[in-house]
Amino acid sequence: MNTTHIIGVFDSKMDLLAGIEKAKSNNFKIDEIYTPYPVMEAIDALERKSRFTLAAFFYGFAAVVGVLSFLYWTSVIDWPINYGGKPTNAFPSFIIITLVLTILTITILSLFTFSIRAKIYPGKKYILPDERATDDKFIVLFDKKTAGGGFEAISSALKAGGASEVYEKEL
Amino acid sequence: MDTKVIFTKKFYYITYGLMGLGVIGLVYGFLTDSHRTWANLLMDNYYFLSLALGAAFFFCLQYITQSGWSAMFRRIPEALMAYIPYAGIIMVVMYFGLHDIYHWSHPDLVANDELLAHKAPYLNIPFFMIRLVIFFVAWILLTRYLRKLSLQEDALGSKELFEKMEFWSKVFIFVLAVTFSAASFDWIMSIDAHWISGIFAFKNFAAAFYHGTSLIGLIAIILHKKGYFKDMNEYHLLDFSRYMFGLSIIWGYLYFSQFALIWFGNLPEETIYYAKRWENGWIIFVFLNFAINWFIPFIVLLPQKLDKNINVVYGICVLLLVGLYTDIYEQVMPDFLTSPSLGIIEIGVFAGLAGLFLFAFAKALASAPLIAKNHPYLEESIHHHLH
Numbered sequence: 001m002n003t004t005h006i007i008g009v010f011d012s013k014m015d016l017l018a019g020i021e022k023a024k025s026n027n028f029k030i031d032e033i034y035t036p037y038p039v040m041e042a043i044d045a046l047e048r049k050s051r052f053t054l055a056a057f058f059y060g061f062a063a064v065v066g067v068l069s070f071l072y073w074t075s076v077i078d079w080p081i082n083y084g085g086k087p088t089n090a091f092p093s094f095i096i097i098t099l100v101l102t103i104l105t106i107t108i109l110s111l112f113t114f115s116i117r118a119k120i121y122p123g124k125k126y127i128l129p130d131e132r133a134t135d136d137k138f139i140v141l142f143d144k145k146t147a148g149g150g151f152e153a154i155s156s157a158l159k160a161g162g163a164s165e166v167y168e169k170e171l
Numbered sequence: 172m173d174t175k176v177i178f179t180k181k182f183y184y185i186t187y188g189l190m191g192l193g194v195i196g197l198v199y200g201f202l203t204d205s206h207r208t209w210a211n212l213l214m215d216n217y218y219f220l221s222l223a224l225g226a227a228f229f230f231c232l233q234y235i236t237q238s239g240w241s242a243m244f245r246r247i248p249e250a251l252m253a254y255i256p257y258a259g260i261i262m263v264v265m266y267f268g269l270h271d272i273y274h275w276s277h278p279d280l281v282a283n284d285e286l287l288a289h290k291a292p293y294l295n296i297p298f299f300m301i302r303l304v305i306f307f308v309a310w311i312l313l314t315r316y317l318r319k320l321s322l323q324e325d326a327l328g329s330k331e332l333f334e335k336m337e338f339w340s341k342v343f344i345f346v347l348a349v350t351f352s353a354a355s356f357d358w359i360m361s362i363d364a365h366w367i368s369g370i371f372a373f374k375n376f377a378a379a380f381y382h383g384t385s386l387i388g389l390i391a392i393i394l395h396k397k398g399y400f401k402d403m404n405e406y407h408l409l410d411f412s413r414y415m416f417g418l419s420i421i422w423g424y425l426y427f428s429q430f431a432l433i434w435f436g437n438l439p440e441e442t443i444y445y446a447k448r449w450e451n452g453w454i455i456f457v458f459l460n461f462a463i464n465w466f467i468p469f470i471v472l473l474p475q476k477l478d479k480n481i482n483v484v485y486g487i488c489v490l491l492l493v494g495l496y497t498d499i500y501e502q503v504m505p506d507f508l509t510s511p512s513l514g515i516i517e518i519g520v521f522a523g524l525a526g527l528f529l530f531a532f533a534k535a536l537a538s539a540p541l542i543a544k545n546h547p548y549l550e551e552s553i554h555h556h557l558h
Binding site for chain 2: 057
């Protein structure tokens with residue numbers, strides 16, 4: 001279960017970016033980056049492709065079709081009621097409900113999708129590789145098996161970029 | 172840095188040619204159907220005024236939000252504002268056409284109409300003209316002042332001028348929100364003086380902002396293709412697209428809200444507006460509006476890849492300029508024509524005002540350096556990069 005990780009600690013954002021640059025030029029695969037505040041360049045460096053927006057679009061599309069057909073079924077086929085002479089298929093008034101339910105559907109399904117993909121569930125124990133990441137340090141995490149280099153090689157690369165500390169840890 | 176846009180002689184001849192077409196259209200129109208001609212003049216003037224004021228609103232918004240990305244393009248809305256005085260002159264000339272357009276301007280009709288008589292303290296010719304002059308004086312003074320400050324910044328380049336512009340931008344959008352709403356009520360909504368819609372002014376304000384932004388984007392792209400704005404990159408396009416995407420939703424929301432409430436309330440004095448637009452072929456415009464101004468921009472600008480594609484954004488901008496025309500056409504013309512038609516008058520008057528609009532724009536744009544070199548956010552704009 002536990003795997004060995006190589007952890008690089010940086011003092012500043014500039015050092016972090018230089019370290020990432022060095023690691024990437026040596027083709028070391030970065031597993032994760034922890035920063036005290038959002039660093040856009042770090043997100044870019046992880047090179048993660050997301051199809052999340054596509055999924056959200058299809059949720060929305062399915063929700064629009066689903067809600068409209070449900071409203072049509074309830075108010076036209078199953079239980080038609082005459083509201084002040086309005087047609088039973090009161091399309092313009094369906095739109096508002098569709099809009100609201102679509103937003104709700106996308107939100108909830110996106111939440112579940114994200115939770116499943118990121119393997120987050122209620123009661124999960126959060127693993128923080130280095131507690132100083134919540135304070136003022138920038139942490140770069142390598143999985144030793146898949147990083148593509150030994151401890152020495154990664155350590156020297158990160159140190160050349162300005163890492164203040166590099167160590168191994170079982171997580 | 173100090174490059175100015177050079178408009179060729181040919182460009183000016185084209186604008187003169189368009190204005191000539193406009194004169195022909197007007198003369199032909201007044202000889203055949205003065206009713207329709209005045210309506211066209213109002214509609215097309217409102218069209219270009221919307222674009223100018225929408226651009227001015229965009230311009231002010233950049234200051235208030237202290238946006239960096241758009242600092243490079245600041246001269247475009249500044250130049251578009253130059254049309255406002257011309258629009259003012261045309262609106263003052265409209266005085267002679269009030270009887271052809273507005274029902275409430277006939278005292279004998281008002282006397283027999285309880286509702287119009289009730290509205291007469293507000294909707295009467297002297298007060299209408301006073302309001303009109305106030306609107307234009309406010310807009311012209313404020314836009315002139317902002318332009319002056321902008322040119323001063325080029326020469327002096329101090330932070331105080333930027334803060335001053337930010338303050339006056341706030342004043343301007345406040346004034347614009349009130350005056351443009353009142354102007355929309357006066358000029359467009361009162362054509363059918365019996366009908367009211369509370370959301371009308373907001374809808375037209377959003378349309379002006381929406382289409383004004385698309386015009387700025389279009390001009391930026393054209394100038395980029397001509398070799399100006401060398402630093403313009405895909406992230407600037409992305410920002411323009413985001414503006415248009417967001418505003419397309421707002422426009423669609425407001426347009427639909429107006430319809431849905433009237434449809435649901437089902438009061439005869441309100442539904443008459445849409446009943447008129449449901450017959451004799453006008454219904455096409457309701458769907459055309461939805462398609463051009465909401466559906467197509469919404470779907471096309473949804474994927475980020477297309478947002479950054481210069482030709483796609485270019486196409487959408489052009490489409491939206493057509494969209495504003497169909498939007499205003501649907502608001503104005505059903506009261507003057509039995510069924511939609513595009514004749515010599517429509518084309519002539521539109522061409523004439525387009526010529527005037529382009530002429531005013533070109534003169535203003537050519538008179539100052541294209542890039543405001545002392546803008547505090549210019550560096551950010553040049554190196555604009557999004558993640």
